[in-house]
Amino acid sequence: AQSVTQLDSQVPVFEEAPVELRCNYSSSVSVYLFWYVQYPNQGLQLLLKYLSGSTLVKGINGFEAEFNKSQTSFHLRKPSVHISDTAEYFCAVSPQTGANNLFFGTGTRLTVIP
């Protein structure tokens, strides 16, 4: 079974400040890792994913995440946030076998303050 924990339900941050959104996971099988973003009244958009290779993954909109196997973490970071980054961010895992179903965390609401 898989589970994803996003400890921070809300993260307020000032514009142009750095941000880190935390994600920890547990799984009995090897998984792939993802971050999705959901803007108000919209669907889910992929920010980045880790399948294999370099543990530092770069995504869209200046976001990056680092896979840490020993700590079972996949934290999302951005060095300087913009007002338009205000959204809900979901961390997700997918078993490496089968249909690659996604299992999501409860989400972190990022609010960028002008």
Added chain:
Amino acid sequence: EPEVTQTPSHQVTQMGQEVILRCVPISNHLYFYWYRQILGQKVEFLVSFYNNEISEKSEIFDDQFSVERPDGSNFTLKIRSTKLEDSAMYFCASGNPLGSSTDTQYFGPGTRLTVL
């Protein structure tokens, strides 16, 4: 850029009625999925579909739910007798096996189902 589409965007129904939610996945994708998000909660996996049959399903996906690919383009989710607790946003997604050149699950904009 290709996208997953869903209709309707909002469906209101009476408890006990049947509803069908429709999705058009991206044409060269092999896997199709339904997820739901109850208001204020996380996105939950319902079912995956591959090669014209259910690949995996969650505990939520009980006998009230069914999926179908009636033609070469549509992918539907049917709820036979809706309950109040079925009220949620339902997302369709499609993708290819992770690690392939065209992987990644793409999500549709969702159908908001309201059961009265």
